[in-house]
Amino acid sequence: MITLQVNGDQRVCSDGLNLEQALLELGYQPRLVVVEFNGTILARQLWPAQPVVESDVLEVVTIVGGGS
Template sequence: MINKNINIQINGEPFNCSGTLSLQFLLNYLDFNSERVAIELNNTLLPERLFHSTYLNDQDKIEIITIVGGG
């Protein structure tokens, strides 16, 4: 399999990565806890159970929303 680089957007910022990258791998790489984020991929909210099986494609747009608690 040939690895090709793809261009995506994360929270509106360009990001270059490998085309074989899963969403879960990206979150780990960026040091996000997948249990404390909401992910929107191309305007669709993804459930956490799909993070491992969702692979990134060229021109994907990802919004990462961090969930914080407090009181």
């Protein structure tokens, strides 16, 4: 297990995951979020190749649809 900082909170997930897998394990739906990874907004197509390691910092913003 590794510890990440996600939206300012310490969260634990399995070791050896890529970003997309980590998001799923943390309870996010990857198609509905934008991720800042260690200070950089990371394009969605890069997520499967991006390993997640101890102490990485993620800011996850959920996309909300709708309107008035």
